[in-house]
Amino acid sequence: MTSPLPPASARPNAPFDLGVIGAGLAFAASLGELADALRAGGKGGTAVVQAPPGTGKTTLVPPLLANIAAEAVSGGSGAAAGRDRGPRIVVTQPRRVAARSAARRLATLDGSRLGDRIGYTVRGERVAGGGTVIEFVTPGILLQRLLSDPGLETVDAVVLDEVHERGLETDLLLGMLAEVRELRGDLMLVAMSATLDAPRFAALIGSGDHGTGAEVTHDGGGLARVVDCPSALYPLETEWAPAAVARLDPRGVTRAFLDHVADTAASSHAAALAADPGVDALVFVPGAWEVSHVAGRLRGRADAEVLELHGQASPAEQDRAVSGREPGGRARIIVSTALAESSLTVPGVRLVIDSGLSREPRRDTNRGMSGLVTVSCSRASAEQRAGRAARQGPGRVVRCYDQRTFGAAPAHQTPEIAVADLTGAALVLACWGSPGGEGLALPDAPPAAAMGEAVEVLRELGAIGPEGLATGLGKVLARIPADPRLARALLDGAATVGHRTAAETVAVVAGDQRAPGADLTRLLAALRSGKDPAARRWKEDVRRMEAIVRKEIAVVEQSLTVAPVAAAEAVGFVVGLAFPDRVARRVPGAGERYLLSSGTRAGLPAGSPLSGHEWLAVAEVSRAEGRDAAGTGAVIRSAAPLSADTAEAAARHLLAETVEAGFEQGRVKARRERRLGAIMLSSTPVRPSAAEGRTAVARALGKEGLGTIGWSTAADALRRRLALLHRELGSPWPDVSEQALLSRLGDWLAPELEALAGGAATAGIDLTEPLRRLLPWPEAARLGVLAPETLEVPSGSRVRIDYPDAEHDDGRPVVAVKLQECFGWAETPRLAGGRVAVLFHLLSPARRPLAVTDDLASFWSGPYAQVRAEMRGRYPKHPWPEDPWTAPATARTKSRM
Template sequence: MRSEWSGLPVRHVLPELAAALDEYGVAVLTAPPGTGKTTLLPLALAGLLDGPPTRKAIVAEPRRMAVRAAARRMAWLLESRVGAEVGFSVRGERRAGPDTIVEVVTTGVLLQRLQRDPELGGVDVVLLDECHERHLDADTALAFLLDVRATLRPDLRLLATSATADAAPWARLLGTGEDATAPIIHASGTLHPVTAIWAPPPRPTAPPHGLRVDPAFLSHVADVVRRALAERHGDVLCFLPGVGEIGRVAGMLAGLDPGGVQILQVHGQAPAHVQDAVLSPGRTRRVILATSVAESSLTVPGVRVVVDSGLAREPRTDHARGLGSLTTVRVSRASAEQRAGRAGREAPGTVYRCWSRAEHDRLPEYSRPEIALADLTGFALQAACWGDPAATGLALLDPPPPAAMAAARRTLHALGALRPRAASTGPDTRAGAGQPGDPELSDAVVTDRGRRMSAVGVHPRLARALIDLGPRAAEVVALLSEQLPRDAGDDLVAIWRSARRGGDGFSARWRREAERLARAAPREDGSPAPARHTDPAGTRTIGPIATRNDDHLAGMVVALAYPERVARRRGGAYLMASGTAAELPPGSRLGTAEWLAVAVADRPTGSATARITQAVVIDEEIARLAAAPLYGSGDEITWRIPPGQRQGDVSARRVERLGAIELSSSPLRDADVRPAVLAGLRTEGLSVLRWSPEAAALRERLAFCRRALGEPWHPVDDDSLVGAADLWLEPELSRARRRSDLERIDVAAALLRLVPWSARLEETAPERIEVPSGSRIRIDYSGERPVLAAKLQELFGWDEAPSVAGVPLVVHLLSPAGRPAAVTGDLASFWREGYRAVRAELRGRYPKHPWPEDPLSAVATRRTDPRR
């Protein structure tokens, strides 16, 4: 055992931790970075520090890079080799043997092991590292482990470790009684001070949008790295949101002295030799460009300076459209502190933050947990295989969002991984078991097919394609399960062929994963799956895929994995079976295809159209086969508004559809279209009718009667008229077959059907009224009160205007030219007080018209004064 372990601060809490585990079986350890919680603690739990081992331990890490690094570090401390006392397991690679006492695994591998062996036979203690990062697999694994302790293995010891001090939620979760909490042990390390330097861009830059980061901001980050190299000593660790940004900043830094500065690019898919170089002391000064994988876990030696872009990537899932994507977000304050702490693990350090102090104060306190953001299909399958499809009985810090779980269960039903408990008493392994229209039961049970899908170790959609098509699909499934190179095009078949030829790190990883998946494609009897496919309805078997080419195989894999993303050309874009419009990048070689199977697509924020990132050309046969659960045919009688138009019409057709994609149609001649006509009225409102001036005026009279008298007068606002269409538009409505029939309806005659049988409209709200001159003047009912507009000379002798339905008329007195001269609701008062001023103003302008001094005694007239 190397002596370096004695300098790790976590050694001081080992007795307290051992006592807590002996008494409670569970504990929470908080320890700042660099204290040895990832490397020394597992060795102590296994008894490897001071004698022969006493317990077998599993250490679960959220990332593969951390798994390999922790195993190497522990083996180094023991002066041993990886695979002896300390081993590791990641997806597709295991280095452990019969003498392995401490095994470091990813949380995904731990989940698979728990599903196979819930009792974890031979394991005495499980350490879940970096719980504060809130990865979904880690949350799920802890929930399963707590269930195991409660039901099968009360002797199993659990330790959750975190680099943050917020341990109370974990203590409550691990507590063994109703009100109990697990003991919390705090390990304090040598906390070297880290000086924060605020380094915002000198000029405003565009905020991140989706995956796009303003190039001007990345140029600023590169400038800050150069500044840090000039102002400080030691290696520089620069945090960036993704692989693309790492590559662009690396390009901007290419002019640095190659003999004096080494630039390393670190991310989840970085080659092993790069990861080794990062975790080993450098011979020259280093600039390490990294994603969030470098936030926690093992110490990166030599780092004295951190340059933080303040950006990270989070998943976003559009459950309604079945689209998922990553988006660029601002980091939380907790993540910013984690990143800054990397500069002070070995000595005092400096963090250059590429934002202002004011912006820092507005950052969220913590990052949102993955369970609140991610596609939960894989989680729902894990929970179902565990026996809790609704995940209501799992001990989780945050429950899964109901909408996300509902979408996940619908997907699993469609893949045949779940079935309602009451649907059948026997095993159900049909690929189409649980169609999208089946009842969504919270007590659904996993099928044998679902268990096989879970064991594959990829997303259930990809597992479905592998199980249906067999080992030859493994290469395409492996391609879809990996993060593709940033310069990969949108043609998935071309990417596949390039990976076959390539000798780079991506091709090597892809080939290893393809070999693993080929071995993991069993039939029910455990033998390799045949290259045949049973359609999702379970009704027929398709011949060997060996008779077709790579394009056919890739198309089948993608279409089976994502049937709702089967897409057909519509104009210059595509319509997916899910109903989402999608577009290819400009200049795409796939742009002339009639059909596509879309492997990767996202919907940019604020856009109604999805963006296709990778796809395969397919034909209609593959589309029909893969998306068979979405197939439907029948009569469609609707009010249809064509794309790009504002007006619709009745559409009566017999239609074949694949989800939202129309395959074929033929007109229906004698269908009952009345529901569609009513739908048109509801959709477009009363504008589908032709409103003559007479009809509009009649509607205003009826509206006045409703306002003035209430019941039994019917309301005539838009909603009321549409809702009562069968009351006033029959029989014309029943005879209508298309929009033009509605436009020919005599709306005025139809509205008269709304007049109560006990009332006479002409008596209640007359259309016209006779004035003293003998003229019959039309009443305007468009306002709150009815209006009579008449020439002043026609009202001589009329000392009071009549009322309509008890409401006095408002009189608009007009000049001889028909222009308003006065408005009054009290005609007698006008003659006494207002007439003299109007007379004085107008009689000189209109001398041929009578302007008597006493209008009440004058004779009303429509004519001029002949004497003048």
């Protein structure tokens, strides 16, 4: 009689029973192909698994790798021979809930206790031990391990799951692990994707050898084997249920649309339950607030248990949502963010309601801020969501938008590396030895501008050296699970506010909890009391950070010396140390608008407890419109109050005192200004120095040109005459265009500039004499001949010549004169040595134009007759002779003649 198989906990080194684990899973049929690819060449191989969600790849691939690694040990092959440990497989999951869920499911199928053969590690929580064979971790955990152990010497295989989501940390891992395999040929590396982009990842993690299982590219490089799996989806019915209201407005997702999603979910689930009582529903909305709103409305309309699934929910709430319905339990509706899109299987779901929206990171380069924005989800994401309904039987997806919107959506989600703040990533790369990602095979190169900004931040923190590699301090900052700026503030702030307070502040800012009303101190109080669901994880982060501070505080040069900070301002002080460019002051008379030291304006959310505080240290600010942004285009999401003195201490390197001189009411005036970045602290009038006056004059001339001083009538006339001569005769007549004059101010305007710099008013300066300094000698003596101010006409009058504007290249000198004053004038006068004919505007007795000509002889012989016929009756007192050649020229009427 055969004895029953002992539990896995009693046989820790036994191989995994893939037949039992893979029962009913579609990927079981592909295990042989994957095993062949990984065993090729007699050492660790690489592969890309391309399989739709629900096929079982996350459940089956890790134990297969563990069995292959165990064979290598028992067979005495390669680097595994002779070692005294069992196999070790590390699997990344992009989300904490997915890591916990995958580990729990695999442990159940294996018949072992969670934490023994199969475990997980996420931030603030570890359920694994020395004998753990398969460990599920988040990408950030594996990045930390790579930095402390670049060879991963105790790991036999790494599985990067959900690489198609293009998370920043997963992208970094792809490049870094490809380098590890160049040194460790025995390390197996598998990337798993749910989309059709597998060949791209195959090229990145290529095995580098040309043995069986590796295709060869045209340049000789190896490609990892791509292992496909047919879809495990059952038939899926798609229904379109667009709302009659807008999905988005300037404030984000509209409440009316969320109500439509909730009502659609309630009615669709009720209809599904009528046909099959075992149907659960999964509703996708973009963020935690939307989850709460839709869930709240559903609880009053749906005959089902309504659960919420998002990153801010407690681990217990998340685990309950992704677990199946208990036997005899009520039907369930799970309202989720994209967290349930691809890395989780929620048992019982046969109906999906999709809002078609997602929240993705975006960086506003102009304002220097990053944040999440609500956008239409990609078509690939929409297909992933729909597939959740057809994993365990025929399903239905109801899309709360129309087919045109679906078709207009992007094909794939934007890679995080293209839109996120790269400061943390830049530090990881600097610690790895690839500054800025240089030489690393990443799926997409980081944007040069964003990476440049990140590197500059790290340089200011002292985290990197001249070559771009991490300093000793930088390596310490990389070990702290927070943004490098927060990590430096943790070390700097500990000496002033204490280790515990600094650790608590950094942990809460680095976490993903939303501060109520943007009040960071209120959130911190809730976490300290233990009432917040995330308190346990936060306290674990605090413990770790406090331990790092106590161990590493010596590496920080303590140049920060400030007066003791009041307990009520300690949180704001640490936040200000981390983000000095976000220290903010209330704008007088502007409601709840604040000016950040970076120059950005932002508003507090309506009803925020922080309203009325003069100074804030802002931990998070993002783009927004509408009421919450107070008309600024940005909203403060998280902040803590502080005093003016504490604000100056936190952002001390932004303090500057300058004398600003400028033109006011026609003369140079100056003020002594004290600023904290863009924030004006004080401004008092002072007498400018000569140098400050010169700078102000130069700045005013550069901005407004010579119009700052102004052209008198005489100066403008002289400039026009000189401009015509320069145009027609060239050198030595000077170029008097605005650009030319500004370029040689010292040649003609130096005394006047000194006078202005000393406080003289522009009203007392006439540019006529300065312009005369540019006249060429001895040619200047002929100015009145070449370009006279006036022209004597046959009547004896001297008429002013209007020269063209100095900036015009083709204008003509004009003489406007009464027609009768030119009788008998046959030859048109010419200027500039005969090069330019004067253009005559012949006027009526009322000085209205009758004709325009530069050929007087032709005018008298032709058009004059028609002008005479039209005008003699209108102006009978003035002469209109038939023969203008012989008539005396006159400016008088006939009676006065």
